[in-house]
Amino acid sequence: MDKGIDKEGLKENLKDGNSWLRLLFMVLFAVFYSVAEVVLVMVIVFQFLCVLLTGDRNDRALSLGSQIASYIYQVLRYLTYNSDECPYPFADWPCDAVLAEQRATPASKTKPTAAPVVKKTPAKRKAAPARRKKAAEESPASSD
Numbered sequence: 445m446d447k448g449i450d451k452e453g454l455k456e457n458l459k460d461g462n463s464w465l466r467l468l469f470m471v472l473f474a475v476f477y478s479v480a481e482v483v484l485v486m487v488i489v490f491q492f493l494c495v496l497l498t499g500d501r502n503d504r505a506l507s508l509g510s511q512i513a514s515y516i517y518q519v520l521r522y523l524t525y526n527s528d529e530c531p532y533p534f535a536d537w538p539c540d541a542v543l544a545e546q547r548a549t550p551a552s553k554t555k556p557t558a559a560p561v562v563k564k565t566p567a568k569r570k571a572a573p574a575r576r577k578k579a580a581e582e583s584p585a586s587s588d
Contacts, residue, residue, distance in 0.1 A: 469522075469530060470522075470523055473519050473522055473523060473530075473531065474523065476519060476531075477516060477519045477520070477523070480512055480515055480516050480519070481516065483512055484509065484512045484513065484516065487505055487508055487509045487512065488509065490502070490505055491505045491506070491509065506540075507540045510540035511537065511538050511539070511540050514538035514539075514540070515531060515532060515537070515538050518531040518532075518535075518538060519531050
């Protein structure tokens with residue numbers, strides 16, 4: 445028994461046209477990824493400047509940033525073999541459903557803060573001692 449590489453299987457894998465086609469697509473999407481990364485950085489800088497100068501976020505930049513982030517995620521899933529579906533331009537451009545969801549909630553109109561606001565709730569009393577006391581009162585004491 446040879447525990448090495450199966451030579452016949454290796455020959456079949458090397459002759460498989462789908463693997464080489466995928467490699468071509470992977471190189472193409474690696475280039476697309478690099479371009480999308482640069483564009484996303486430009487959107488980030490633009491959004492920061494909008495907030496700095498106007499005090500409010502730019503909705504179009506929010507939408508574009510969300511779409512580019514989704515696209516980058518799709519490309520990375522394809523490149524790492526977690527998905528066999530080719531991203532844009534072989535599929536639809538990702539929509540910004542996350543942004544639409546944020547617009548639907550009233551909290552989306554608030555300005556970002558440096559630290560998240562944590563709501564403090566009053567501490568709950570421990571019920572265990574009260575239950576033990578009540579159980580002791582209800583059960584008859586055995587004096588046998």
